[in-house]
Amino acid sequence: MLIARVVGSVVSTVKHPSIHHYKLLIVQPMHATGQEDPRDFVALDLAHAGIGDVVLVNQEGSGARDVLNDPHAPVISLIVGVLDSVELRGD
DSSP states (O other), X not given: OEEEEEEEEEOOSSOOGGXXXXXXXXXXXXXXXXXXXXXXXXXXXXXXXXXXXXXXXXXXXXXXXXXXTOTTOOOXXXXXXXESOOOOOOO
């Protein structure tokens, strides 16, 4: 699991049947001050998130496929929740 901010969306005219009814969003992992900037990635939205939202992302393929109840779904990352507030501290 990781915390990320939604920074964009993906438009797709054709999707795998397993993910046909879900949005694809671009998320940027959040980090504590002074840590390296991680790269953005695409996540399947199960939480009805929008651009600018801070979200909780499950980034583990078999867990994502379990949530979708499809062992053949081409998914690694799922947005599973929208967070109201976050405090990141670098210790």
